[in-house]
Amino acid sequence: MEAILTALIPLTFLLMLALERIFPARPLPRVKWWLLKGFVFFVITGAFNAILPAVIGPAVSAHAPLHLASLEPWRSWRSRACACQAAATGRRRR
Numbered sequence: 001m002e003a004i005l006t007a008l009i010p011l012t013f014l015l016m017l018a019l020e021r022i023f024p025a026r027p028l029p030r031v032k033w034w035l036l037k038g039f040v041f042f043v044i045t046g047a048f049n050a051i052l053p054a055v056i057g058p059a060v061s062a063h064a065p066l067h068l069a070s071l072e073p074w075r076s077w078r079s080r081a082c083a084c085q086a087a088a089t090g091r092r093r094r
Helices: 002-022 034-062 076-091
Strands: none
Touching: 002 034
């Protein structure tokens, strides 16, 4: 599911870019290299959104007012459901 959501971001960008080219909302002034600029800034924005949290998160984690590591956000819903089912039936996971 996460792979689908990750792929939807660039796919949505490309879809909206194509729709704007096919059905323009209104006449816009011509901008030199507009399409290339759009792709470049999209890639730069994606890189910032991927890199900055990975760098800043560990740097400021020691100063967090709430330490939420015990919530285990990295566990998927499927593994939680399996754990709940195993607890309900009295079986242990291997």
